[in-house]
Amino acid sequence: MEPLLRAENVTVCYNGKPVVEDVSFELQKGEILGVVGESGSGKSTVMKAVMGLLGRDGLVTRGDIYYKGNNVTDMPEKKRRKLRGPEMGMVFQDCRAALCPIRKVGVQIYECLAEHEKITKAEAFRRAEFLMKKIGLEDAERILNSYPFELSGGMNQRIGICTAMLMNPSLLLADEPTSALDVTVQKRVMEELLQMRREYGTAMILVTHNIGLASAMADQILVMKSGKMMDYGPTDYVLHHSDNPYTRNLMNSVMHLNRVKVGEDDD
Amino acid sequence: MTEILLEAEHLKKIFLSGKTSLTAVDDVSFSLREGECLGIVGESGSGKSTIARLLTRLLEPTEGKIRLLGEDITHMSGKKLRSVYQKMQMVFQMPAESFDPRRTLGNGIGESLRNMGISRKETGKKVEELLVLCGLTPEYAGRYPHEISGGECQRAAIARALAVDPLLLICDEATSALDVTVQKQILELLTELKEKKKLSFVFICHDLALVQRFCDRVLVMHQGKVEETGTPDEIINHPKREYTKILIDSVL
Numbered sequence: 001m002e003p004l005l006r007a008e009n010v011t012v013c014y015n016g017k018p019v020v021e022d023v024s025f026e027l028q029k030g031e032i033l034g035v036v037g038e039s040g041s042g043k044s045t046v047m048k049a050v051m052g053l054l055g056r057d058g059l060v061t062r063g064d065i066y067y068k069g070n071n072v073t074d075m076p077e078k079k080r081r082k083l084r085g086p087e088m089g090m091v092f093q094d095c096r097a098a099l100c101p102i103r104k105v106g107v108q109i110y111e112c113l114a115e116h117e118k119i120t121k122a123e124a125f126r127r128a129e130f131l132m133k134k135i136g137l138e139d140a141e142r143i144l145n146s147y148p149f150e151l152s153g154g155m156n157q158r159i160g161i162c163t164a165m166l167m168n169p170s171l172l173l174a175d176e177p178t179s180a181l182d183v184t185v186q187k188r189v190m191e192e193l194l195q196m197r198r199e200y201g202t203a204m205i206l207v208t209h210n211i212g213l214a215s216a217m218a219d220q221i222l223v224m225k226s227g228k229m230m231d232y233g234p235t236d237y238v239l240h241h242s243d244n245p246y247t248r249n250l251m252n253s254v255m256h257l258n259r260v261k262v263g264e265d266d267d
Numbered sequence: 268m269t270e271i272l273l274e275a276e277h278l279k280k281i282f283l284s285g286k287t288s289l290t291a292v293d294d295v296s297f298s299l300r301e302g303e304c305l306g307i308v309g310e311s312g313s314g315k316s317t318i319a320r321l322l323t324r325l326l327e328p329t330e331g332k333i334r335l336l337g338e339d340i341t342h343m344s345g346k347k348l349r350s351v352y353q354k355m356q357m358v359f360q361m362p363a364e365s366f367d368p369r370r371t372l373g374n375g376i377g378e379s380l381r382n383m384g385i386s387r388k389e390t391g392k393k394v395e396e397l398l399v400l401c402g403l404t405p406e407y408a409g410r411y412p413h414e415i416s417g418g419e420c421q422r423a424a425i426a427r428a429l430a431v432d433p434l435l436l437i438c439d440e441a442t443s444a445l446d447v448t449v450q451k452q453i454l455e456l457l458t459e460l461k462e463k464k465k466l467s468f469v470f471i472c473h474d475l476a477l478v479q480r481f482c483d484r485v486l487v488m489h490q491g492k493v494e495e496t497g498t499p500d501e502i503i504n505h506p507k508r509e510y511t512k513i514l515i516d517s518v519l
């Protein structure tokens with residue numbers, strides 16, 4: 001079966017300097033790929049290459065990216081734009097920068113939806129509020145009526161998640177989607193994303209530094225360092241049985257909560 | 268006995284927008300000793316960043332007092348406030364917003380040094396040292412904020428905060444964009460500064476395992492209020508409040 005997304009030997013350069021080299025992976029419908037690895041290794045760059053959002057300085061110089069069998073690497077911007085949102089959605093690492101600073105977030109969500117479907121503002125707000133409550137944004141009405149700077153880091157991040165999810169894309173690219181969330185909210189977001197996959201068969205790429213999250217969500221893991229693939233395979237294999245020295249070092253550096261087990265406790 | 272460095276007394280912050288008001292920080296008090304690290308954890312939206320912005324005087328408190336080394340800084344301004352920033356520095360939750368997009372990182376990191384009258388050449392040298400200390404290379408001094416990754420920006424922000432040799436560092440999710448190996452390296456650096464130079468920290472962080480490793484005391488925040496305080500082991504192994512229990516049990 002043709003995979004939903006296929007990246008073949010992709011090299012990305014900024015101003016002619018390669019930052020991602022020879023990266024290949026594929027993703028079936030409903031599959032979750034976790035991307036972990038060194039800070040600065042090119043994880044966000046890979047996601048932007050898939051979305052066609054590398055900007056003026058960035059360029060895929062080698063390799064190809066296929067979405068539903070179509071090569072999107074050199075697709076004209078006009079066709080690309082149609083894909084963004086309903087086909088591929090992205091949650092950005094720098095979530096607040098992805099929003100317009102001088103307009104209320106509710107209006108921005110409405111406009112995103114209205115670009116691709118016929119919808120009233122009231123209906124957009126209703127759908128947004130329903131999803132927001134599920135990911136712990138109880139105060140939905142106030143939040144929709146706020147400017148990005150009036151919201152906390154984790155609130156902005158959830159607005160990004162909410163907007164991408166509301167478009168119900170076939171492929172969701174989530175770049176550190178829970179880095180600003182407390183662990184209770186992180187759990188709710190995780191459950192909501194898994195629910196979305198169950199219901200709609202959404203495929204996802206999840207970039208995260210949280211190995212616990214990657215391990216709980218991903219079917220496959222890609223490990224990156226200095227722009228190169230270090231490891232790629234089923235989650236359990238990569239995280240627990242790989243003999244790649246970088247992967248092992250990464251796993252050994254994970255900090256675990258030290259909890260006294262019930263019974264061992266002596267007071 | 269070590270000296271008390273920072274005291275927050277009954278801090279309160281009410282945000283007014285239109286007809287509605289929101290109490291983001293509600294009667295929060297704590298103190299911090301030299302060389303101590305106070306962790307702040309808790310619900311997203313519970314007022315942690317607001318506390319950080321009150322302490323660093325980027326926001327005016329609605330009520331309450333802030334003292335640094337015994338001196339009331341709650342309403343300080345101008346030149347006096349600038350001298351406070353030589354003792355207290357902050358790493359912001361969204362560090363990309365704290366660098367001027369039109370100036371290089373080197374320029375941003377060295378700014379406070381040049382303001383102190385240090386020569387261009389000396390500043391350049393110090394900036395390179397700081398970058399290397401934070402796991403980057405001297406080459407990053409010439410880059411612009413939009414030309415680096417999320418975690419690289421965080422490290423540049425840490426480098427900038429350390430430039431003036433502060434006594435107190437307020438870190439708002441300062442390591443959230445770092446992979447575990449780089450995070451380890453940064454924590455080693457901060458621990459060394461804590462032990463050798465008695466650097467103190469207010470350390471806002473969602474990663475409870477990291478808080479357990481690095482902090483001496485923890486405040487758990489919930490809806491603008493301090494839910495409970497204690498040592499990390501007390502909070503993690505003997506949580507008293509329901510919210511704290513839920514928090515601990517949600518760790519993946």
Ligand SMILES: Nc1ncnc2c1ncn2[C@@H]1O[C@H](COP(=O)(O)OP(=O)(O)OP(=O)(O)O)[C@@H](O)[C@H]1O
Nearest residue numbers: 014019039040041042043044045414415416417418
């Ligand atoms: N516009 C740009 N111009 C030049 N170099 C860039 C640009 N954007 C990113 N880089 C560099 O490309 C490399 C990869 O960056 P990328 O943002 O993809 O890393 P990342 O894996 O997402 O890191 P992090 O985990 O820290 O977010 C980094 O070394 C970064 O400095």
Ligand SMILES: Nc1ncnc2c1ncn2[C@@H]1O[C@H](COP(=O)(O)OP(=O)(O)OP(=O)(O)O)[C@@H](O)[C@H]1O
Nearest residue numbers: 150151152153154282291311312313314315316317
């Ligand atoms: N400038 C502002 N105007 C109005 N409301 C604000 C402003 N800044 C923050 N708030 C509100 O204050 C509350 C606390 O926000 P704060 O950023 O302190 O939370 P936080 O604990 O840092 O959360 P997170 O963990 O998500 O970063 C939130 O409800 C937020 O919407």
Ligand SMILES: [Mg+2]
Nearest residue numbers: 044093416417
């Ligand atoms: Mg990134």
Ligand SMILES: [Mg+2]
Nearest residue numbers: 152153316360
């Ligand atoms: Mg915050």
